[in-house]
Amino acid sequence: MKKNVFYKVKESIVFLQENDKCKIWEHKSGWEVILNEHMLDIISIFTIPVNRELAFEKMKKNHNIDENKAIEILDYLIGEGIIEPYHPQTNTVDNKNGIFNTPLLSIKECLSGDWCDVAFIGMPYDLNVTYQPGTRFAPSYLRKVSRAVYNYDSTSLEGYFDPIDRTQKLENIRLADCGDIKAIVFSKNGSHFDALKDTIYKLSSKNIFPVTLGGDHSIAYPCIAGVSKDKKIKVIQFDAHSDFGLMKMNNWREDLHHGNFMDKVLELENVEEVIQVGIRQITSKNYENNKVKIYPDISILDILEEFIDTLDSDISYYITLDVDVLNPLIMNATGTPVSGGFDYKELLLIIEKIVRKVKVIGLDVVELLPGKSEVEGIIISNIILKIITMEMEKK
Ligand SMILES: [Mn+2]
Structure with a gap:
């Protein structure tokens, strides 16, 4: 496993609340998923860049989720395109880099x-x-x-x-x-x-x-x-x-x-x-x-x-x-x-x-x-x- 990988909710993901329902909406491709509050809480862990260890720790502490289940959830969120590895990109288009x-x-x-x-x-x-x-x-x-x-x-x-x-x-x-x-x-x-x-x-x-x-x-x-x-x-x-x-x-x-x-x-x-x-x-x-x-x-x-x-x-x-x-x-x-x-x-x-x-x-x-x-x-x-x-x- 690659060391020091951080994950974050995709930039194109929007959180919506409609008639008591929580949804996430991917505004680029247009799909949306209705989520229960529990899952929404888990996803919100990734609104800032976190590595696996910290994400697992938070899932365990806040939701009593063991490591195997946490791995499953992480894979699911990556697979569904909800979270992704966090690599702040250098801007090669107009060469305005640090x-x-x-x-x-x-x-x-x-x-x-x-x-x-x-x-x-x-x-x-x-x-x-x-x-x-x-x-x-x-x-x-x-x-x-x-x-x-x-x-x-x-x-x-x-x-x-x-x-x-x-x-x-x-x-x-x-x-x-x-x-x-x-x-x-x-x-x-x-x-x-x-x-x-x-x-x-x-x-x-x-x-x-x-x-x-x-x-x-x-x-x-x-x-x-x-x-x-x-x-x-x-x-x-x-x-x-x-x-x-x-x-x-x-x-x-x-x-x-x-x-x-x-x-x-x-x-x-x-x-x-x-x-x-x-x-x-x-x-x-x-x-x-x-x-x-x-x-x-x-x-x-x-x-x-x-x-x-x-x-x-x-x-x-x-x-x-x-x-x-x-x-x-x-x-x-x-x-x-x-x-x-x-x-x-x-x-x-x-x-x-x-x-x-x-x-x-x-x-x-x-x-x-x-x-x-x-x-x-x-x-x-x-x-x-x-x-x-x-x-x-x-x-
Ligand atoms: Mn001086």
């Missing part, structure tokens, strides 16, 4: 049932930059160029073959792209920040791994607030800049930007620690905070094993990845580049050691400023793919 060719679904669909493992959310917001704008184009840029890295197949769920490890990866892992948190015009740090926070919280509480595609770095604040709403976490920030304001923020809705949002993150009660890796921008004065550990420039590479030993296996970590942590020689596509920094393999090595040691519960990738080149997008797509692959291997 990152890695994932299906573009609503957040509601992603939250329905428990079939989704990883959800991508675009946050095309760059009102908070202090220098060059344009990171608002990164989610659509990543959706386009990431297909050169990996093409997700929602039907076979076969994942991909990694020629370096010589193994099949991401098998039976379900991905979806929820599209962008949208606005024609964003208001500064307004309701869309709240929507992002709420979305991340909902996904995270359903055990779905959220990957937010920024946007400027300020969008990490609602992401971290969402993911830490009801649990303690630690944050690992890859960045050339510390993103501390060193100034008092009176009203964050007005004052928060991509260079000071960390001040607000540190105020979040459930954020126990922020580990900053790659910091190399010079500032007018030193900044110290007992919640923050800083590993400047590429110094972490010299003490990598000791660093990994300091990580806490009893708490979940959230990763916020500012692409300017990479050396501008390979990461030209960013608004505020700083000389120095990691190359691709160095950054991957650090991330790999982190993800192998601790549970990571979410990721955002920010400050990617697309230019004409696709290379930077491909580099970032690879990093995103590696992170979700390593985290999903733990499932």
Whole structure:
């Protein structure tokens, strides 16, 4: 039996109630069946995507149906074309697919049932930059160029073959792209920040791994607030800049930007620690905070094993990845580049050691400023793919 198959009532099925009778009607072919209430209750189990185990469990609990009978009912419902395997399809007609060719679904669909493992959310917001704008184009840029890295197949769920490890990866892992948190015009740090926070919280509480595609770095604040709403976490920030304001923020809705949002993150009660890796921008004065550990420039590479030993296996970590942590020689596509920094393999090595040691519960990738080149997008797509692959291997 194929692992991880989810079933759902066919899209073309309509439930009708006529003169005390319950009917289901298939509006494409036109047939209808009158059902007793008992059967209707059983079918309603499948209004959200459920796998066999969960369906059987519900039939047993609510209707006292044993497993043999449950198998019979499931086969009947499939045979009659009432339910079908749930494979959210990628839209190949107008090529409007998500990152890695994932299906573009609503957040509601992603939250329905428990079939989704990883959800991508675009946050095309760059009102908070202090220098060059344009990171608002990164989610659509990543959706386009990431297909050169990996093409997700929602039907076979076969994942991909990694020629370096010589193994099949991401098998039976379900991905979806929820599209962008949208606005024609964003208001500064307004309701869309709240929507992002709420979305991340909902996904995270359903055990779905959220990957937010920024946007400027300020969008990490609602992401971290969402993911830490009801649990303690630690944050690992890859960045050339510390993103501390060193100034008092009176009203964050007005004052928060991509260079000071960390001040607000540190105020979040459930954020126990922020580990900053790659910091190399010079500032007018030193900044110290007992919640923050800083590993400047590429110094972490010299003490990598000791660093990994300091990580806490009893708490979940959230990763916020500012692409300017990479050396501008390979990461030209960013608004505020700083000389120095990691190359691709160095950054991957650090991330790999982190993800192998601790549970990571979410990721955002920010400050990617697309230019004409696709290379930077491909580099970032690879990093995103590696992170979700390593985290999903733990499932
Ligand atoms: Mn940053």
